[in-house]
Every structure is written in structure tokens, then in C-alpha cells.
Amino acid sequence: MSKEQKELVNIVRELMRNEVYPTILEKDRAGGDPFDWSYVELLAQHNLIVPVIPEEYGGRGLDYVSSALIIEEIAAACAGLAACMVGTIHALLPVIIAGSGSQKRNWLPLFTKKKPILASFALTEPKGGSDIEKLETTAELKEGFYYINGIKDFVINGAVADYVLACTCGEEKRRATYRFFMVPRDQVRISKVIKTMGIKYANTSQILLENATVSEEHLIGDPRTTYLLLNQILDLGRPLIGAIQIGIARAALEMVLRYSQEREQFGRPIISNQGVSFPLARMATNIDAARLMVWKACALIDQEGDYTKASSMARLFTSRVGQAVTAAAIDLMGGQGYTDENPLNMYFRDAKVCSIVGGTDNVQQMIIASLL
Ligand SMILES: Cc1cc2nc3c(=O)[nH]c(=O)nc-3n(C[C@H](O)[C@H](O)[C@H](O)COP(=O)(O)OP(=O)(O)OC[C@H]3O[C@@H](n4cnc5c(N)ncnc54)[C@H](O)[C@@H]3O)c2cc1C
Structure with missing residues (x-):
């Protein structure tokens, strides 16, 4: 990460920790449709709803690696908010890539203002x-x-x-x-x-x-060329969906790591058993590998390389890792992991969607297989 990327990640992490994380469970358990503009407003205040909008239209003009970094931070607090953001990015990419000058001038600046819009x-x-x-x-x-x-x-x-x-x-x-x-x-x-x-x-x-x-x-x-553009948009979106999954998995790991250091059984913290510490080691390793795959796909996009296969691989691997990590985290917290008030229950449900959106895991495998 560059100095600028680190600074941005820290700003977003603090914003999410202070303004989103404390109320997310309330929204998750509210029933009905808990959407309100409060969280999106925070992103709008920092011009983060669509970070890839070029600077000439008022955007931050961020690259995909930086966008993935931010999306991970947002998803670690609220995967739903990250999904609102990635949905909006998908919608604007055709305008950014193929829109006329007047279309760009008409629509892109709307998404860079402090007034939230999706x-x-x-x-x-x-x-x-x-x-x-x-x-x-x-x-x-x-x-x-x-x-x-x-x-x-x-x-x-x-x-x-x-x-x-x-x-x-x-x-x-x-x-x-x-x-x-x-x-x-x-x-x-x-x-x-x-x-x-x-x-x-x-x-x-x-x-x-x-x-x-x-x-x-x-x-x-x-x-x-719209059909090709459609496929390009899907390819560009897949690593960003992967970044959502990394955020969810990381949040689950952080939670269970803390718990296993504090929870004592048989007179010592449960993490002192290899039956607990080894799964944690594997979870951390898999998250790191998955994150690197997201960054690789994003770097290929940023360098205008051939990113289709890397994007699908990142989307497929993060899906598997996120689901495995959130399920294993519940196991490692025992009965506490299964309670309704535990955020793990939300992470587990949130992680599941990343095996469906942007094309199911099977669709990713079809794409990867066709490019081997
Ligand atoms: C919460 C959520 C948000 C979403 N957001 C959006 C959005 O903003 N915009 C949007 O356009 N879409 C969105 N989607 C739709 C999503 O992209 C689709 O659900 C997904 O692409 C799968 O399509 P489907 O649901 O019709 O499943 P189907 O295509 O019916 O697939 C059902 C099952 O069959 C498998 N399958 C199908 N064909 C094959 C094959 N040839 N080989 C092997 N297996 C196969 C699939 O992998 C899957 O397991 C969203 C979905 C969800 C759940």
C-alpha cells in the first residue's frame, strides 16, 4: 500500500468503526427493509460512493486496487453498505467507459456530491x-x-x-x-x-x-459492442465483490481470535489448543491468499492487462474462503457463536451472497475453465 492508500484506509476504517459498526446489528435484526440513508450519507460526505469516477467529473479518480481496499473496510463493518456501493459502481461503469461527453457531464458529478445518491x-x-x-x-x-x-x-x-x-x-x-x-x-x-x-x-x-x-x-x-461492454462490466465488478467477502471474513476472524484469547476452558485460553489455533492459522492464511487474488485482479485492471480469468478466480476463491471462515468462526465460538446477538450470525449470512452475485460460483468456474 502506498502512503495515500494507507491514509485512506485508516480514514474509512475509523469512519466505519465509529459510525456504522455500533448500529449495524440493530439494522440487521430490524426485520422488513432496514435501508435508510444514514450510512450512504457517510460515504457521500467523503466522495466514496463511486471512487472510480474520474477527477474531471468531481470524483476521486481512484484505481481498482484502492477501491478494493476501501470496499474491504466498508464490508468489515457493513457488507450491505458495501453492496450498495458496488451496485452503484456497476451502474455507472458503462457511463464511465462508454458514455458520451454530455452523458458523463450530466450523470457522473451527481454521484460525487455530499447529497447521497445511488x-x-x-x-x-x-x-x-x-x-x-x-x-x-x-x-x-x-x-x-x-x-x-x-x-x-x-x-x-x-x-x-x-x-x-x-x-x-x-x-x-x-x-x-x-x-x-x-x-x-x-x-x-x-x-x-x-x-x-x-x-x-x-x-x-x-x-x-x-x-x-x-x-x-x-x-x-x-x-x-454493448454485449462486450456488459461482459467487461461483470469482469470489473467481480474483484470488488471479492473485496466485500474479504471484509466479511476478516471481521469474523478478528472476532473469533479475540474470543479464543479470552475464553478459558480446562484452565487456559482455548487458543492454547492447536485444535483452535490451527484453524485460526488456516483462516488467516486463506484470507491473505484471497485478498492477494483480489489485488492481483485489480492490478491487472489498473494496468489494462487481461483480467477476465483473474477476476473470476478472485470472485470464486473469495466466495469459498468467506463461507468457510464464517462457518469455522461459529464452530470456534461454541454456543456463543450460535446466539442471535452474535455478529457472526450476520457475517455467516452475508458471506453466502458472495457465492451468487456477479455470477454464481459455477458461472465463475465456467469462465475460468474456458480460459485455461
Ligand atoms: C442479494 C442479491 C442481490 C443481487 N443483486 C443484483 C443486481 O444488483 N443486479 C442484477 O442484475 N442481479 C443481481 N442479482 C442476481 C444474481 O446475479 C443472480 O441471482 C445470479 O446471477 C444467479 O442467477 P439466478 O438466480 O437466476 O440462478 P440460476 O441461473 O437459475 O442458477 C441456479 C443454479 O444453477 C446453476 N447453474 C445454472 N446454469 C448452470 C450451468 N450451465 N452449469 C452449472 N451450473 C449452472 C447456478 O450456478 C445455480 O447454482 C442479485 C442476487 C442476489 C441474491
Whole structure:
């Protein structure tokens, strides 16, 4: 880490420890939809909602390694907040990469202000999950306006986003018919808020596009290459999802390490048994290896290298490590690990989502296998 990166990590770590961690369990256990703007506001105050927005549009212009560092810190306190952030990053990447000058000037600065704002990335549909070529949402051009129709499932920030980046496809389902549209909130209907197992702070909704109407200025990128751009966005997002998982795993490890140093059985701290210290050693080793894989993928992105395989590997490995670490942490805390008030219960549920989003673990293996 450079000096600047260390400083930024420390600022975010302190912010999360002081302003988020003390209230996160309350939100996790609140039931219903616990999203409110309080945590997102903290990120907005520090211009951290989309750290990769270039400086010329008011952003921090951070690289992916630095973004992963920040996301890990945020996820260590609240994985749901990190998911809100990564969802917004996904939604803005098409604009950052392929938007016109006026699109960048119109939309990117909105996400750099102190007033909090989120966007959502709407790809998944009831019939199109792992198979992203089965989209049914259509966009029809009539007299300078696009009319978008379809259902988008599992949209993070869905009900609270000011803009939805919607992916559409022509009826012939050919790759050349893919399109990205920036759809304002007033053109979208929320059909349901989906109650999820974990990342409770992140609002996850199903949204309806019923003749959602946008001008041609809302079409992002060159239609001939949108399918490639879609795959690029997914590749870019995977290590960031990996960074969320590292944050969760690290928080679980820190908690169980403290506990095993304090908890005494048979007259000595339980960590003095190799049956406890060896699993902790393996957890720490695996987290380190997984983190390095995230950094490698991010470094390849930053250096404009070939990052597809490294991104999927990072996303796959972090998923496995996060799930194993949070499960093992519960074992090592015994009965205390299984109580409702213990944060481990939240980490365990939060970690599970990282095996599904950005493509399931099987999808990552399909990508990696195709590139061996
Ligand atoms: C909390 C949450 C938030 C999400 N946020 C977003 C979001 O913001 N935007 C968005 O667009 N999407 C989002 N998603 C959707 C997510 O990306 C999809 O759920 C995921 O890609 C899997 O699609 P699916 O649910 O349709 O599962 P399916 O594709 O139906 O898969 C079901 C199972 O079959 C397996 N499978 C499918 N095909 C194959 C195959 N060929 N070989 C081997 N195994 C296979 C899968 O691995 C999986 O285990 C979110 C999901 C969740 C749970």
C-alpha cells in the first residue's frame, strides 16, 4: 500500500468503526427493509460512493486496487453498505467507459456530491440469471424515444436508486441487440422489495419497466459492442465483490481470535489448543491468499492487462474462503457463536451472497475453465 492508500484506509476504517459498526446489528435484526440513508450519507460526505469516477467529473479518480481496499473496510463493518456501493459502481461503469461527453457531464458529478445518491444495475430477469443471453426486456425506438418493457429481478438499490442502468435485448436474442439505458427513477415501478438472507442494509427489489420512456440521450455506448461492454462490466465488478467477502471474513476472524484469547476452558485460553489455533492459522492464511487474488485482479485492471480469468478466480476463491471462515468462526465460538446477538450470525449470512452475485460460483468456474 502506498502512503495515500494507507491514509485512506485508516480514514474509512475509523469512519466505519465509529459510525456504522455500533448500529449495524440493530439494522440487521430490524426485520422488513432496514435501508435508510444514514450510512450512504457517510460515504457521500467523503466522495466514496463511486471512487472510480474520474477527477474531471468531481470524483476521486481512484484505481481498482484502492477501491478494493476501501470496499474491504466498508464490508468489515457493513457488507450491505458495501453492496450498495458496488451496485452503484456497476451502474455507472458503462457511463464511465462508454458514455458520451454530455452523458458523463450530466450523470457522473451527481454521484460525487455530499447529497447521497445511488444507482442500480439491472441485468438479471426471472428467466435470465446465469444465462445472460436469455434477457426478455426490450427497448423500442419511436420518434426519438425508447420505450422499455420488462421485469428486472434482484436489483440492489432497486427501490432507492435515482437511476437504473437497465440492460435490454432484441427479441431475436442476438448479442448485437443488447443495449444499456440510464433510466430515471420516475420511469420505474417497484413490484416488490425482496427479503434476503443477508446484506440486509442493501435494498434488493424486483422492478418493472412498463413503457419506461427515455430519450436517445439515455442510450449508453455503441450498440454494436454493448454485449462486450456488459461482459467487461461483470469482469470489473467481480474483484470488488471479492473485496466485500474479504471484509466479511476478516471481521469474523478478528472476532473469533479475540474470543479464543479470552475464553478459558480446562484452565487456559482455548487458543492454547492447536485444535483452535490451527484453524485460526488456516483462516488467516486463506484470507491473505484471497485478498492477494483480489489485488492481483485489480492490478491487472489498473494496468489494462487481461483480467477476465483473474477476476473470476478472485470472485470464486473469495466466495469459498468467506463461507468457510464464517462457518469455522461459529464452530470456534461454541454456543456463543450460535446466539442471535452474535455478529457472526450476520457475517455467516452475508458471506453466502458472495457465492451468487456477479455470477454464481459455477458461472465463475465456467469462465475460468474456458480460459485455461
Ligand atoms: C442479494 C442479491 C442481490 C443481487 N443483486 C443484483 C443486481 O444488483 N443486479 C442484477 O442484475 N442481479 C443481481 N442479482 C442476481 C444474481 O446475479 C443472480 O441471482 C445470479 O446471477 C444467479 O442467477 P439466478 O438466480 O437466476 O440462478 P440460476 O441461473 O437459475 O442458477 C441456479 C443454479 O444453477 C446453476 N447453474 C445454472 N446454469 C448452470 C450451468 N450451465 N452449469 C452449472 N451450473 C449452472 C447456478 O450456478 C445455480 O447454482 C442479485 C442476487 C442476489 C441474491
